[in-house]
Amino acid sequence: MTGFDADERGWFGDFGGRFMPEALVAALDELTVAWQEAMADPAFVAEFEAVLRDYAGVPSRLYDATRFAEHAGCRILLKREDLNHTGAHKIRNVMGQALLTKRMGKTRVIAETGAGQHGVASATAAAYFGLDCTVYMGSVDTRRQALNVARMNLLGATVVPVDSGSATLKDAINEALRDWVASVDHTAYLFGTAAGPHPFPSMVRDFTRGIGDEARAQCLELTGRLPDAVAACVGGGSNAIGLFTAFLDDPEVAIHGYEAGGDGVDTGRHAATIVAGDSGVLHGARTYVLQDDDGQTIESHSISAGLDYPGVGPQHAHLAASGRATYHPVTDAEAMDALALLSRTEGIIPAIESAHALAGALRLAKELAAEKGPEATILVNLSGRGDKDMGTAIEWFGLDGAAAPTGGEGDVS
Amino acid sequence: MSVAPAFARAREEGRAALVGYLPAGFPSVAGGIEALRVLVDAGCDVIEVGLPYSDPVMDGPTVQAAAQQALDGGVRTSDVLRTVEAVAATGTPTVVMTYWNPVERYGVERFAADLASAGGAGLITPDLTPDSGSGWVEAADRHDLDKIFLVAPSSTDERLAMTTSACRGFVYATAVMGVTGARATTSDLAPPLVARTREVTDLPIGVGLGVSTGAQAAEIAAYADGVIVGSALVRVLLDHPDDPPAGVRRLAQLTTELAEGVRRGGALRGDLARA
Structure with a gap:
């Protein structure tokens, strides 16, 4: 290990x-x-x-999302955990x-x-x-x-x-x-x-690390090299640690986790535990916790129920503290824009959780493309599919009327 | 400070000690202090002040409800220490029962220092075992505080030895595999747990979880050194939300009944010893 x-x-x-x-x-x-x-x-x-x-349809495929990538500025590979049985990692x-x-x-x-x-x-x-x-x-x-x-x-x-x-x-x-x-x-x-x-x-981690083990081999086969960065959303962090583990000993691969920024970290309504929490003990482990001055747990907020948790897995806390991985907040709005964009460009409706990773990757792509050119590659864990989130999407985008979601390509006819 | 003299006195009197629990700040900080003083006056030998916490995994619905009420009322860690000071001033040894995160957040060393200077005798830690690596054992030793860890029916003999060797004051034996809350019958898991614990320590052993009546207290007092009652006392106050004086009267009655129970049980123990 x-x-x-x-x-x-x-x-x-x-x-x-x-x-x-x-x-x-x-x-x-x-x-x-x-x-x-x-x-x-x-x-x-x-x-x-x-x-x-x-039974579960694993290994999931690694997919070269070329049309989505046009909006990113560098190559984007998606680990299709959304295609697993029950729709997620x-x-x-x-x-x-x-x-x-x-x-x-x-x-x-x-x-x-x-x-x-x-x-x-x-x-x-x-x-x-x-x-x-x-x-x-x-x-x-x-x-x-x-x-x-x-x-x-x-x-x-x-x-x-x-x-x-x-x-x-x-x-x-x-x-x-x-x-x-x-x-x-x-x-x-x-x-x-x-x-x-x-x-x-x-x-x-041991049960989910197949995500990264598979993706690493699939990426080598597809591109002949390792990705420049891997990206995943982080609530408790099981899909992220499942992806990251295979790359921890590849120092040339940057590791990025994206937490739920909710309405924005500065509003206090978020679930960005590593970015904005403090070290504490919750549910049996010392980790970063959203807590008040007396150590009482603060309720978290996110449009994504799967990221709406005031703690985080302790290995992520360690990866953050050691600098091996970097964690960033993604707001509800950024995630929903990315959800719409992937839907429109690739015909894949991601879970809102996974949309946080996509939004993060779009941001990261700008930096990577500037640094390394358009051949830079980001491997994103598409940890789940969005069927379960249609109620939220209907409300967010106003889909029951004539209004169309923004952030994607305009013409869908 | 330590609870040791209280247990020693009970032992001299041929009985078990009565340990009474209520959370601080329930129903208010002042009301909580008053209720705890009622426990002292009605015969508790040791007082446990609960520190209300947002995620109490070892507590059943009764203590959860009281803690939530205290938190909704705005109780702070500093109020808990204030409560300890007010109760310890009666001369009855007073310990805090708390989940770990509030202590870590307050600062382990600072908490130990402030608890000691409030006159507190020590800490009961339901989600902290001595091998957690928390720094509590060292801080408690620096400030001459009792370290009361829990043992459970599922504890291995090896863990009983490890845990009791880290304890000071008394050992808290959880009578059942489960959370806090009154139960109709006493547990058949408690006597063998106390017997196994006695084999590895000379410290007093208190039995808690599920004790609510004088009869149950007597039954436990026949084989344990302390009888710990929490949820049943909390329940009395929860049941009298609109009539605090009636709640306090009933609290005194129940405590008196429990205090008589630990004395009856002690007599029973004497009979057993003579038999």
Whole structure:
């Protein structure tokens, strides 16, 4: 592994570790051992790869987005995770964790979800492996995302609305942890992102790193060289760490993460945890946290539910602090412009999460093109598809009338 | 300061100590101080002041509701320390129960110093284990504060030894695998946990999670050195939002009942010892 990996106690430099109730420590230790043994077992790795290949549609393709690139100024390659089963990179993580759950002999899984994407992926994995599944979801989100609640129900999962705190993703995590404290002997917690206590940040990274491993090889095959930069959106950071890991030891490849800037970082309504947060402890790890002067968590804001989280995975905190990766905010408006542009130029409607990476890449392309010319290449993780975001798009662009979205090419006839 | 003298006195009296919990700032800072003083007057040997936190993963709905009410009321970390000062002034050892991030944000060293100068006896840390690498053990030692870590039914023997060796004051044994909240029956996981813990430490062992009646307190006092009650006390105040004097009266009644419970349990322990 790389010099940017965690030590045996889950510390990525000053970040990570394990800040958890003693009641869960034995289970986390058990999980750590099971995960390490599984990753060292060729049979487990082969089964994981087979499930992703035969069921989830992985490896995803690397796509040369030439028409989109005309607006960028340099070459843009898209890693098409949006084409995976359930429509995002998240299937990699849940299939890995659910396979591990089977191996550990547990019969039930729990998960938290914000907009419902990780909940749907977890319910899917549970159906595939024949596991009981309970998903915790903030009650505000269950109302906003009724379609995803129905999808989870159809897949056989129980969805529990969470009313405590701000009734959003962070509170759903709290409630899932409360369930887990009481059910840990037969239940696995399928954590949805590369955050939380050790071993989750490293384990989720291991299950998602195929994104970057595949993309690196695909890029070499397609272009004969490595990209000049890789770009991904960062909420908790699972798709980003999945892409970045393969490139950490390629110093010639710049690494850029794009956080949700919401209405703008200076407005206070955002989810740009690394850019504007402070070091603290949230959900079991030391990382950057949006918090007030007393260490109370501040509610985050983003048009993208998948990025709307006041913490971030500790490996990203470490990559930021060490300077290996750079993190920037992208506002709601910039992301929605990029969403419209990709839709119009390539016929691909991206998830709003992924649109943050696209918007970041458009910005980065100007700098790279100026520095290295139009042959410069940015590899962007198109982490999910935008079907789930049509409600937001309708509202944002006013699509139900005659009005057309701006930011794309004018003539669509 | 330390809780040690309070546990020693209870032991001399052949009984368990009663540890009572309420969050600071609930229902208000002044009201919280008043309620905690009621606990002292009605027979608590040790007071736990909760530091309200936005993401309390070890707490059930009752304590969550009180903490949220306190946060909505604007309670600050400085108010928690003010509460400790007011309660510790009664002479009853007073500890803070807090999730870790507010301490880290305040500054670990600064928190230890300010807690000590407020007369606080130490800290209970539900989401911090001694091996977290937080710097708390060192700061607490510098300021002569108790370090009360939790042990759980799921703790391995190795972890019980590691955790108790880092504790000072007492060891907090969580009676159930679960979060805080009153339960109808006492846990059958607690006695074996206390027995396993006794094998690795001479420190007093307090049992918490789910205790709400005098009878339950008596049952636990028969085998533990401390009985910790939180949610049941919080519930009394939550149930009297419009009549604080009635809430305070009921709080005193329940505390008295619990104090009698730890004495009955102690007698039971004496009977067991003689049998």
